[in-house]
Amino acid sequence: MASSSSSGEYADVPPEILEFMSEDEEEESVEEEAFVMDWGSVIVVDNLPKIPMAKYEKLLVVLKRIFVQTGNIVRLEMPSEEEKTLGIAFVEFSTVEEATKALRLTDGYTLDKSHAFKVNAYSILDMVSKLPETWVAGRKPDFQARLNPHSWLSDGRDQLAVRYNNETEVRWAERNAAPSLEYGGEREKQGGLYWCEMYVQWSPQGSLLATFHNKGIALWGDARFSKQGRFAHSGVKHLDFSPCENYMITTAEDKRGCVVWDVRLRREIRSFDLVKLAPHAPPQVATPLSEAAPSPSPTASQQAAAAAAAATKIARFQWSYDDSYCARRAKDKSGNTIISIYELPSMMLLDKKSLKADGVVDFQWSPAANKLAYWAPEQGNTPARVTIVEIPSRRELRQKNLVKVSDCTLYWHPDGQYLCVKVLRHTKSKKTTFTSLELFRVNEALVPVEMLEMKSNVVALAWEPGGHRFAVVDGERIVSFYSMADKAEVKLVFALENRQCNALYWSPMGGYIVLAGIGDGLEGILEFYDVDNKWGKQVEHYRATQVAWDPSGRIVATSVVQPLEGAFFKFQMDNGYKLWTFQGHLFHDSSYENMYQLTWRPRPKSLLDAAQKKTIVKNLRKYERKFAHDDKMKDMDRQRELTTEKRAARRAYRDLLARRKQAYFDSEGVRTRMRNGIDADSDDFYVVTTNHKEILLSSKDEIC
Amino acid sequence: MQAKVWEVETGQEFASFSHSGSVRSCQFDESGRRVLTACDAFGSPEQDRPPKVTIWEQDPMWGEDLRKWRRAAEFLLPHPENGDVRCQLVRWMPLGKAILCAFEDGDLKIMDALTFELRHQIHAHDSKVSCVAWNDPFKTFLLTASSDHTAKLWDVATWDCIKIYRSDRPLNACCFSPTKEHVLLGGGQDAMSVTTTSSRGARFETQFYHLIYEEEFGRVKGHFGPINALAIAPDGKSFCSGAEDGYIRLHHFDQDYIHMPDPVPEDGDNNNNNNNE
Numbered sequence: 010m011a012s013s014s015s016s017g018e019y020a021d022v023p024p025e026i027l028e029f030m031s032e033d034e035e036e037e038s039v040e041e042e043a044f045v046m047d048w049g050s051v052i053v054v055d056n057l058p059k060i061p062m063a064k065y066e067k068l069l070v071v072l073k074r075i076f077v078q079t080g081n082i083v084r085l086e087m088p089s090e091e092e093k094t095l096g097i098a099f100v101e102f103s104t105v106e107e108a109t110k111a112l113r114l115t116d117g118y119t120l121d122k123s124h125a126f127k128v129n130a131y132s133i134l135d136m137v138s139k140l141p142e143t144w145v146a147g148r149k150p151d152f153q154a155r156l157n158p159h160s161w162l163s164d165g166r167d168q169l170a171v172r173y174n175n176e177t178e179v180r181w182a183e184r185n186a187a188p189s190l191e192y193g194g195e196r197e198k199q200g201g202l203y204w205c206e207m208y209v210q211w212s213p214q215g216s217l218l219a220t221f222h223n224k225g226i227a228l229w230g231d232a233r234f235s236k237q238g239r240f241a242h243s244g245v246k247h248l249d250f251s252p253c254e255n256y257m258i259t260t261a262e263d264k265r266g267c268v269v270w271d272v273r274l275r276r277e278i279r280s281f282d283l284v285k286l287a288p289h290a291p292p293q294v295a296t297p298l299s300e301a302a303p304s305p306s307p308t309a310s311q312q313a314a315a316a317a318a319a320a321t322k323i324a325r326f327q328w329s330y331d332d333s334y335c336a337r338r339a340k341d342k343s344g345n346t347i348i349s350i351y352e353l354p355s356m357m358l359l360d361k362k363s364l365k366a367d368g369v370v371d372f373q374w375s376p377a378a379n380k381l382a383y384w385a386p387e388q389g390n391t392p393a394r395v396t397i398v399e400i401p402s403r404r405e406l407r408q409k410n411l412v413k414v415s416d417c418t419l420y421w422h423p424d425g426q427y428l429c430v431k432v433l434r435h436t437k438s439k440k441t442t443f444t445s446l447e448l449f450r451v452n453e454a455l456v457p458v459e460m461l462e463m464k465s466n467v468v469a470l471a472w473e474p475g476g477h478r479f480a481v482v483d484g485e486r487i488v489s490f491y492s493m494a495d496k497a498e499v500k501l502v503f504a505l506e507n508r509q510c511n512a513l514y515w516s517p518m519g520g521y522i523v524l525a526g527i528g529d530g531l532e533g534i535l536e537f538y539d540v541d542n543k544w545g546k547q548v549e550h551y552r553a554t555q556v557a558w559d560p561s562g563r564i565v566a567t568s569v570v571q572p573l574e575g576a577f578f579k580f581q582m583d584n585g586y587k588l589w590t591f592q593g594h595l596f597h598d599s600s601y602e603n604m605y606q607l608t609w610r611p612r613p614k615s616l617l618d619a620a621q622k623k624t625i626v627k628n629l630r631k632y633e634r635k636f637a638h639d640d641k642m643k644d645m646d647r648q649r650e651l652t653t654e655k656r657a658a659r660r661a662y663r664d665l666l667a668r669r670k671q672a673y674f675d676s677e678g679v680r681t682r683m684r685n686g687i688d689a690d691s692d693d694f695y696v697v698t699t700n701h702k703e704i705l706l707s708s709k710d711e712i713c
Numbered sequence: 714m715q716a717k718v719w720e721v722e723t724g725q726e727f728a729s730f731s732h733s734g735s736v737r738s739c740q741f742d743e744s745g746r747r748v749l750t751a752c753d754a755f756g757s758p759e760q761d762r763p764p765k766v767t768i769w770e771q772d773p774m775w776g777e778d779l780r781k782w783r784r785a786a787e788f789l790l791p792h793p794e795n796g797d798v799r800c801q802l803v804r805w806m807p808l809g810k811a812i813l814c815a816f817e818d819g820d821l822k823i824m825d826a827l828t829f830e831l832r833h834q835i836h837a838h839d840s841k842v843s844c845v846a847w848n849d850p851f852k853t854f855l856l857t858a859s860s861d862h863t864a865k866l867w868d869v870a871t872w873d874c875i876k877i878y879r880s881d882r883p884l885n886a887c888c889f890s891p892t893k894e895h896v897l898l899g900g901g902q903d904a905m906s907v908t909t910t911s912s913r914g915a916r917f918e919t920q921f922y923h924l925i926y927e928e929e930f931g932r933v934k935g936h937f938g939p940i941n942a943l944a945i946a947p948d949g950k951s952f953c954s955g956a957e958d959g960y961i962r963l964h965h966f967d968q969d970y971i972h973m974p975d976p977v978p979e980d981g982d983n984n985n986n987n988n989n990e
Contacts, residue, residue: 582902585881600881602862644780655926656979659894662875662925669853669870679808685775 010516049105050083051131052112058124062089071120076100079114080107083095099131149275156231158216162612167559169566170209170218171586172606177205177220179234179610181388182564183587185596185644192234207573208606212250212257215560215611217272219248219257226259228272238275242268249325253332256353260325267326269335279356284324284339285359329374329381330425334359334400338369348372348383350400359401367397371417375451377425380406382449384417384430393417395430395447397456407449407456415442420479422472426452427493429479442466446481459499461491471513473522478502478540480513480522488513488524492542503543509534516561521591525567527553535567537593546593552583559593560612565589568607716769725920726982728782730769733762738802742809746771748782751790751803760794764790764801767813768826788829790814806869807852815842819859835872837865843885843900856896858887864898866924878922880929885941892949894924894975899940899954919943919954923976930976937960940973 060068069085076082084101087094101109108130116128127668161168166181168191180188194204205220212219217230217237225245228237240259247260256278260267270276324338336350336568341363348364351357359536372383384395393414397406405473407432408486411417416433428449435442446461474481477494489504509526516522524536524545538545548568568586585600586607617625625632681688688694716736718727734755741748750768755762770785790800798820804813806943811832812824819838820894824831838859846856854875858864866876884900901917917939921931938957945952951965 583881652977656980659925659975660980661979662894665868665875666851666853670851671867672870673807673851673853676808680743683742683808685744685746 040572043085045094045334048106048131048135050103051099051101052108053129053131053134054098054100055096055127055129056096056124057087057096057098057126058120060094061378062094065089065094068094072098072100075115075118076102076111079111080104081685113296120591156203156233156235158231159613160232161215161610166611168215169559169609170606170610172205172209173348173601173603173604175203177203179211179218179659182559182566184563184640186647187597187599188588209608210248210250211429211608211610213252213611214254214613216254216613217250218610219250219640221245221248225258238272239608240268240270240275247325249328251332251335251353252330253329255332256328258326258335265708270328271354278354284337302676327372327374329379329400330377333379333380334374336364336372336374339363339371346370348381352401352449364398364403366398371419373421375425375428376421376423378451380425380451382419382428384432386414395419395427397449397451406451407458409447409449409458411447413437420470420472422479426450427472427477429470429472431470433466446470448493449492450496453496453582461499469513471515471522473515474517476519480515480538480540482508482510482513486510501538505538505545508536510536512556513559514556514565516562516591517558517560521562522554523558523565525553525556527567528554533567535593537558537565537589537591539592548589548593548595550587555588555607557607557609559609563591565591566607566609567587568604570604570606573605583704714752716748718748718779724729725866727779728769730767730782730784732765734764734765737800738804739946740804742805743807744809746774749803749805750980751800752892753771753799764800766790766800766814785828788824796922802845803847808920813845813855815845817841819861821857833872835867837874838863840883843883844887846888848889849891856887856889858884858898858900860884860900860903864896864922866896874974876924878927878929880920882916883939885939886943886954888943888945888952889924890945890949891947893973896922896924897943897945897952898922899943899964901936901939901956903939917956917958919952926976931970933964936960 054072057072058068065087065204065560069087071089073082073085076085079102081103082100083103085098087098089095099563100108100111102111112128112130115126116129118126118222120126164181166183166549168179169182169188171178171180176193177195179191182188182547197204206222206223209221210219211217212228217228218234220229222245224243225239225241226248227239229235230237240257242259242261242263242265243713244263245259246262247258249258249260250272251257255272255421255657257270257272258267258268260283262283265280271278283328289654298533308339326335326337328335333353334350335353336348339347341347345365345367346369348369350359350364352359366383366385368385369383369390374381378395379400381400382395382397385393387393392410392412394408394410395417396408397461398404399406411432411434411436414432415435418431420429420431422428427631428451430447430449432445432447433442434445444463444465444467446463446467448459448461450457462485463481468482468484470479470481476492478492481489481491483489486506486508488505488508492500493501505524509531510524511531512525512527514523514525520539520541522538522540523646524538526534533550534547535550535553535556536545536547552569553567554570555568557568560562566586566588569583571584583600584602584604585598587595587599588597589595611680615622615639677688714732714735716730716732716739718729718783719725720727732750732752734752735751736752738884739748739750745768749766750769751766752764754764756891766788767784768786769782771779772781772783799817801815801817803815805811805826806813806823809826811826811986814822814824815837818823819836820843821833821835821837821842822831823835824835838861839856839862840859842859843856844858846858848856853869855867856864857867862880862883864878864880864884864887865874866878867873868875878896878898880898880900882900883903884898886897886899888897889895890897898920899918906929917942918932918934920929921933922929933954936954936958938959940954941958942955943952949966950971951963953961953963955961
């Protein structure tokens with residue numbers, strides 16, 4: 010019974026967390042409280058040995074010895090029937106606190122092999138006894154209309170969330186204007202609270218905003234940012250939403266470890282211990298993104314999450330694209346690393362066995378199909394290998410053997426049609442390393458693989474969303490663009506030399522890219538580059554730590570943020586953000602004393618298919634004219650409004666000054682007296698003389 | 714631990730006022746015959762040398778001899794609830810009727826100049842008030858600059874804060890432009906922590922803000938230490954800045970600045986032209 014009712018489920022949760030549980034549970038606890046007034050200090054101990062009365066005294070002594078450790082026993086009774094005890098005892102303590110303590114400490118106490126205490130508060134017994142014998146159907150709660158969770162999409166603009174000082178704000182970003190405030194936690198402020206004390210995170214499709222708190226996660230959504238649910242998990246550090254927002258996983262370094270939640274039912278599905286696996290290789294070239302900062306594209310965030318997981322040495326769960334599976338690396342009984350794949354919504358192991366992927370170091374789900382790619386290093390005589398597996402059939406679509414491998418990194422194309430594996434190889438002596446790229450055409454028959462030798466190490470690599478190209482920065486500061494469009498072979502499109510760049514950010518719409526030199530030791534040089542027309546603009550955001558495209562590819566936000574904990578002194582100065590158009594025109598600049606986060610609200614995938622998109626591009630002229638006109642009208646309105654505001658402010662100031670000046674003129678007499686009868690302000694008091702002085706520096710006569 | 718009066722033309726010392734602690738701030742009143750000084754506490758509490766505000770007066774008031782001064786009044790600095798908070802500066806209020814004391818914790822206190830009773834107390838800033846300036850000669854508005862990265866404009870008649878200028882650095886100096894509706898602010902990262910960042914990150918620039926719209930519209934760089942003092946010439950054609958780096962920089966405005974109109978056309982102008990372009 011206990012495990013099926015919701016109160017039993019949370020019985021071991023401390024009261025301060027109970028308070029944090031979702032609202033559904035609240036009613037019950039109120040009822041309990043009313044009863045506790047009378048019988049709070051009494052507990053019921055069940056599952057005692059049933060003994061004849063002869064041994065009664067002996068057991069009594071044993072029990073007293075146990076319960077006296079938790080408090081002062083007022084009474085201890087063991088009811089009996091027909092010269093035999095019933096196997097239960099009532100213990101009354103002098104205070105409620107002692108009873109609660111006993112409840113907590115002695116529940117599950119093993120007296121001997123077959124007798125483990127089952128301890129409940131007396132109120133529970135009372136409640137059970139009061140239950141009617143026949144089951145009566147509960148009244149279905151009335152339907153409550155909720156606000157549209159997608160109303161924000163009907164606005165043409167994009168939203169961003171900013172965390173600075175004690176503030177959390179969601180703002181509308183718009184070309185050529187300061188972002189306007191949508192919601193800044195005003196309701197919470199009225200209650201004397203902060204909306205968020207730590208980080209915020211958008212769900213992958215943008216319908217929910219998660220706020221991190223010490224006690225767990227709260228979700229917010231709809232047009233008013235009202236609360237959508239609370240999920241108690243104290244000390245939560247990471248949150249992984251499933252791509253379709255049905256589930257989420259919270260991770261904290263406590264005994265609950267990872268908890269998988271059903272977002273809509275606000276219910277825990279299953280929890281797991283944290284699995285710590287030693288990373289095979291040192292973490293990759295550090296991504297300049299701060300760990301908690303979600304990146305615009307799903308692949309980038311997956312990579313960031315993977316990098317973060319490697320850094321904390323915790324095997325984190327990864328979601329498949331359609332929410333049907335989640336997987337993580339684990340160890341089987343013999344100590345081999347495997348991939349455990351769980352099926353949703355049951356969260357049970359798929360086919361009751363893990364995926365044998367001996368030695369797997371890293372894996373990534375395809376962003377568009379239930380396929381996963383993993384790599385494993387050399388082991389004895391077996392070469393290192395990269396494998397693509399189809400789930401749930403577990404069919405190996407392709408395996409590629411590699412030798413002399415130091416490390417691999419997997420990069421899926423956002424549409425899942427290509428997989429690039431960056432392979433760091435070493436020579437026989439292991440003294441020098443070199444890099445190559447293995448390119449898998451996943452959607453083609455037999456998955457052809459090509460190899461691309463790189464001249465030096467690869468600093469960053471990024472696929473063009475919606476395109477066939479990828480960009481690579483190498484150690485010789487060359488940014489190269491390759492294309493996979495030709496089915497026969499990968500081709501170098503062009504290269505840009507001598508770029509101070511360590512990170513690449515493609516526009517989510519493709520075509521444009523930001524080449525950024527950001528993070529420690531780099532000055533924040535940014536180049537907005539139009540890859541189709543080979544035209545770029547260099548700008549600078551001094552000491553920028555983060556670059557983020559809005560989901561519609563119109564605005565780029567660059568920011569200097571500091572982490573909430575850890576080595577913040579490095580990033581303490583110049584906190585703030587700048588907004589640029591996709592062509593690199595700066596139109597907004599905000600600075601804050603402490604800024605922690607800037608994140609764009611993601612948009613759901615476009616509902617248009619490729620053909621429809623093509624038609625739009627074909628008729629672009631028509632739309633262009635309309636939107637250009639709208640933009641111009643908006644700019645003019647804004648200008649007019651601003652001017653009106655400023656004019657009013659100026660009038661108010663000048664009127665006030667004129668009024669206050671009067672006091673100055675009225676007090677002239679006093680001032681003159683103060684100055685011993687001299688009116689220093691009067692013009693008559695001063696003699697203005699103008700002196701002209703001419704100095705002849707040199708003179709020269711010329712005869713022409 | 715002295716304040717001195719000098720003759721400007723000759724550099725001759727006229728008078729010297731002894732204090733029990735180091736003198737932090739001093740000012741003449743509008744008559745030029747009264748001086749206000751403030752000194753810090755000195756030594757341990759047992760030595761009984763608390764922070765004080767003193768008014769010095771020429772003796773006799775309008776006498777010929779400028780060497781003769783007397784201590785007219787003295788009172789303890791009004792911050793009894795927390796003796797550790799130092800007074801940053803003292804200023805005469807208009808007509809010498811009150812005394813303004815600005816404190817390290819961002820408080821302003823206005824004391825009656827005769828009774829030394831507290832007339833107003835304003836929590837103006839969240840951190841040290843480092844500089845105050847008047848809109849001379851009217852002294853109707855007070856500008857305060859603070860380490861909390863803001864400068865504020867106060868209506869002295871009501872003590873309402875009417876404008877806030879937000880900067881991105883601790884501010885040490887502020888002044889009004891005498892000819893335009895502009896304010897100048899200067900500051901920079903604290904001298905103590907300057908070495909931890911590059912000179913570019915520390916921002917030792919003079920910032921120009923519009924007095925009414927609170928918008929920054931220009932910066933003048935050049936210093937390599939935090940700016941501690943700013944002054945603008947009475948004709949509004951040049952300004953000078955002094956900084957921790959040991960330099961005083963004298964700048965002459967170019968014609969563009971001197972003839973710069975207000976960004977919003979004046980009411981007399983034909984403003985329709987502007988909106989239709």
